[in-house]
Amino acid sequence: MPVGRVQEGVLVTHFEDGSPYEYQPQEGPATNVGWLDAAHEYSKGPVSPEFVRLLSELCRAGVLHMRGWHMCNLCVPDEERRSYSDLVPTLVKAEGGDYSVGHAEIRVPGLGGVMYAAPDMVIHYVVVHGYRPPDGFIEAVLRPS
Amino acid sequence: MTSSRIHFLLTRLLRVHGAVSGLEGRGRSWSFGRLDTVRASACHWVLAVAVTMWCILGFPSPAIASADLMPPTHGYDTSAVYDGAAHSALSHTSEAAPVASDKVAESVQATVSTATGPLFVLFPLSVAADSGTVFSGHGGIMSGEGGVIETTTVPKGTCIAFYCAHGEGIPDSLGNAIETGNAPAATEVFGPGSQVPNYRLLPPDGLNIAGNPVTVGEVTPLSELLKEGMGTCQWAACRKVY
Numbered sequence: 001m002p003v004g005r006v007q008e009g010v011l012v013t014h015f016e017d018g019s020p021y022e023y024q025p026q027e028g029p030a031t032n033v034g035w036l037d038a039a040h041e042y043s044k045g046p047v048s049p050e051f052v053r054l055l056s057e058l059c060r061a062g063v064l065h066m067r068g069w070h071m072c073n074l075c076v077p078d079e080e081r082r083s084y085s086d087l088v089p090t091l092v093k094a095e096g097g098d099y100s101v102g103h104a105e106i107r108v109p110g111l112g113g114v115m116y117a118a119p120d121m122v123i124h125y126v127v128v129h130g131y132r133p134p135d136g137f138i139e140a141v142l143r144p145s
Numbered sequence: 146m147t148s149s150r151i152h153f154l155l156t157r158l159l160r161v162h163g164a165v166s167g168l169e170g171r172g173r174s175w176s177f178g179r180l181d182t183v184r185a186s187a188c189h190w191v192l193a194v195a196v197t198m199w200c201i202l203g204f205p206s207p208a209i210a211s212a213d214l215m216p217p218t219h220g221y222d223t224s225a226v227y228d229g230a231a232h233s234a235l236s237h238t239s240e241a242a243p244v245a246s247d248k249v250a251e252s253v254q255a256t257v258s259t260a261t262g263p264l265f266v267l268f269p270l271s272v273a274a275d276s277g278t279v280f281s282g283h284g285g286i287m288s289g290e291g292g293v294i295e296t297t298t299v300p301k302g303t304c305i306a307f308y309c310a311h312g313e314g315i316p317d318s319l320g321n322a323i324e325t326g327n328a329p330a331a332t333e334v335f336g337p338g339s340q341v342p343n344y345r346l347l348p349p350d351g352l353n354i355a356g357n358p359v360t361v362g363e364v365t366p367l368s369e370l371l372k373e374g375m376g377t378c379q380w381a382a383c384r385k386v387y
Contacts, residue, residue: 024316065317065352068285068383081387084287084345084364100350103283 013070013119014040017134021117023105027064030107030115033137034122036129038073045132052127054141056094059123062104070102070121074129090124110140277376279324280367281358283347284382294386297343297367299335302374305367306331307384311342314383317352323381324356331379343367346382 014037015023021030036042069089071081081087089100101120108116116137125131132138288294299305308323308331309315322328335341344367349360358381359370371378 062351066314066383067281067317067320067349067352067381068283068314068385069347071387078387082287087285087287087345087347087364087387089350103351 013037016040017043023117024064027105028117030117031110032118033116033133034118034125034131036074036121036125036131038077042125043132043134044130047126047132047138048142051138051142052123053095055126056092056123057096058106058108058141059092059101059104059120060094060096060099061106062101062120063107065104068103069100070119072102072121072124074125090121092123092127108137108140110136114140116140278378279356279358279381280346280360280370280378281320281324281354281381282349282352282360284344284380285347285385285387286342286344287387295343296340297371299337299339299341300371300373300375301337302376303371304334304336304377305341305371306377306379307333307335308380309384311384312386314385315381320381321353321355323379324354324358326356328379334377341367342384344380344382344384346370 013023013035015021015032015035017033017035019032021028021032023035069087071078071087072090073081075090076086090102091098092101101124104120106118106120106122108118110116114136118133118137122131122133126133286294308319308328310332319328346361346365346367348362354360367380
């Protein structure tokens with residue numbers, strides 16, 4: 001059950017917000033959110049502290065853990081990462097304790113039967129890189145479960 | 146019976162097998178699709194036993210003998226790019242090793258294609274029964290300039306099985322299946338003398354590890370994990386390319 005889509009020997013991890021989820025097809029259907037990549041533009045904007053707190057809890061738990069790290073290429077461009085000492089997982093600092101992201105996903109049920117699929121790295125994108133996810137996703141995270 | 150005599154007989158058997166199945170000399174990679182065309186061959190049973198013995202006992206293989214003629218391939222390989230896509234889902238990659246001259250290259254490739262290639266047609270059948278050391282954690286490899294992938298040589302008496310293609314990842318659940326002996330057939334197996342990407346094993350942070358696999362506390366290359374006579378080892382980690 002290998003996963004992912006390999007293009008030119010590299011695992012592709014960028015998907016447009018709102019596109020159908022296909023990273024692990026057997027885990028769909030779902031709607032992509034937050035699969036960012038340095039080579040593609042993304043929406044930026046403020047989000048509430050409550051959204052960040054709830055999103056962080058989701059990302060700390062994670063689902064569908066993988067046995068390899070995805071490195072944030074917004075922090076360090078892929079072409080500049082040339083040493084194994086650069087393969088350090090992205091750390092998220094949170095009230096409940098720090099944790100690493102880049103090897104799991106989250107699932108958030110939205111309105112109308114939509115299931116959002118995001119990488120656990122999405123919390124890092126929001127906090128460090130100013131990413132603002134689609135409104136539907138934000139509402140889904142804030143909605144009491 | 147000396148090991149060289151056994152090897153000679155195995156080589157003869159493989160040539161017979163190749164002639165029967167009509168596969169001899171068609172290439173160096175062998176896929177499941179072709180397996181369907183040769184399943185009825187009685188030679189398969191002989192080959193299955195031979196492969197298991199080859200892996201466990203470490204019979205000298207042409208690939209190993211040829212490797213003696215080659216320069217070391219540890220460190221970034223500047224003469225060849227490992228191209229996972231160029232190999233079948235189940236393949237043997239001894240030919241990936243760089244060679245000192247065209248003459249040696251021809252010799253190596255001719256030997257590999259007729260002698261060791263067909264071995265891997267049946268090899269996965271023996272993986273489950275010979276579940277040796279499992280390496281667990283996060284995994285991957287960094288590509289060098291121009292996409293060059295560092296390789297290492299699988300030691301004598303050792304094989305390494307993978308459960309996804311080069312560049313792909315595996316979920317934690319599949320890793321657990323490998324660790325508990327419940328994995329599906331390996332997608333790719335490299336035998337003694339083969340050149341294999343020198344993947345790194347990283348600490349299993351955030352993973353659920355089952356069984357009693359080998360894990361690491363720091364980034365460790367496959368070349369340091371594989372030793373002679375380990376039997377069939379299994380890679381319960383991703384094969385991501387960074």
